[in-house]
Amino acid sequence: MRLSADERKVWEARVADQKKSGMSRRVWCQQHGVTTHQLIYWTQQFREDSKTEDICAFKPVQIVEQQTSCAEIDIHLNGARIQVQPGFDARTLSEVLKVVASAC
Numbered sequence: 001m002r003l004s005a006d007e008r009k010v011w012e013a014r015v016a017d018q019k020k021s022g023m024s025r026r027v028w029c030q031q032h033g034v035t036t037h038q039l040i041y042w043t044q045q046f047r048e049d050s051k052t053e054d055i056c057a058f059k060p061v062q063i064v065e066q067q068t069s070c071a072e073i074d075i076h077l078n079g080a081r082i083q084v085q086p087g088f089d090a091r092t093l094s095e096v097l098k099v100v101a102s103a104c
Contacts, residue, residue: 011042018043077101 018028018039029036073084080100084093 015043
């Protein structure tokens with residue numbers, strides 16, 4: 001269904017008003033003379049539109065210089081000692097920690 005810009009604004013306002021009202025959809029629709037089906041339909045349409053906008057929109061990013069540590073890290077967990085060297089693989093360390101934690 002194609003809406004004019006004015007009609008779209010009306011439905012966007014209705015959807016927002018219902019959410020802010022704290023009323024159930026059924027009660028809100030009865031009080032505002034629209035069907036629950038219409039409100040649900042337009043709520044879903046605007047949700048889908050916002051998903052598409054999120055996917056298609058450019059998002060700002062901030063590039064942060066990664067600091068490297070030259071120090072070794074010792075982790076003591078459940079009686080085990082794990083030495084982590086600079087340049088370690090985070091995924092491997094995560095798996096090792098899970099195994100050690102679950103062993104005790």
